[in-house]
Amino acid sequence: MAHLALCPRAADDPQDARILDVIARELGGPLRMALLVEEAQRAATTDPLTGIMNRRALLAALDIEQTRAFRFGYPMSLLMLDVDHFKSINDVRGHAMGDQVLSALGRLLASQARKTDIVGRWGGEEFVVVLSGAPESGARIAAERIRKSVEQLSLVDENLQPVKVTISIGIACLEINDSAAVLIDRADRAMYQAKANGRNCVVVAPSVLRRTGTELQVPLEILRE
Structure with a gap:
């Protein structure tokens, strides 16, 4: 996953803070969805008691x-x-x-x-x-x-x-x-x-x-x- 390099002063600038908030919200949805899909795939293939393949x-x-x-x-x-x-x-x-x-x-x-x-x-x-x-x-x-x-x-x-x-x-x-x-x-x-x-x-x-x-x-x- 790509990492954002942020200027230390960005959080102090209201406009930059708003931009960062938009980016976080835009990335947050797909990231949560990817994690949910990964968890669903793991649950579908793993025996819950032993942790090995079902x-x-x-x-x-x-x-x-x-x-x-x-x-x-x-x-x-x-x-x-x-x-x-x-x-x-x-x-x-x-x-x-x-x-x-x-x-x-x-x-x-x-x-x-x-x-x-x-x-x-x-x-x-x-x-x-x-x-x-x-x-x-x-x-x-x-x-x-x-x-x-x-x-x-x-x-x-x-x-x-x-x-x-x-x-x-x-x-x-x-x-x-x-x-x-x-x-x-x-x-x-x-x-x-x-x-x-x-x-x-x-x-x-x-x-x-x-x-x-x-x-x-x-x-x-x-x-x-």
Whole structure:
């Protein structure tokens, strides 16, 4: 934004003061409008509780990144994260504590993300991290780093009692025929398999290209949890 260089005596001159008042009023309207538009755009793309992308913005960013990955031929992986026993946290410790857990997780994910990564809240206690340029090996390393960091979170409830938080993570690596919906579904199924495996762990979705008929086997009660 341009800055006005004003003579120190301008404010003492009535005519100059009137001119400055007109300029301020003329600039004030567009400036306020620009700030309102910026705030509206931020509200439309940001999850208010966690401060990271909401689902709508996440899907738009994923679509762009997926197109780039296909166009330039670089790998991309998607992590689906879910807070373990989140319903129990809400029921036993209260919804305020549940919100605190989600907010802390959002901050943690944002702090660990690279500039090229996409981080967003998928909904409820589920989060998505898109790792641009990351093959399966890199995605595993990133997922384990996140899992261990969450495990080490120091949170306490209103009674100053510690609250243990863990997450289950599913990984899906982008393949040639994957749409965004398919990629998310594969990561989601892998995440539920991580829960079926005992939670607080990472599972990689099997490659569609290398699949030999083995599917992720998730007990029905886990899917309904």
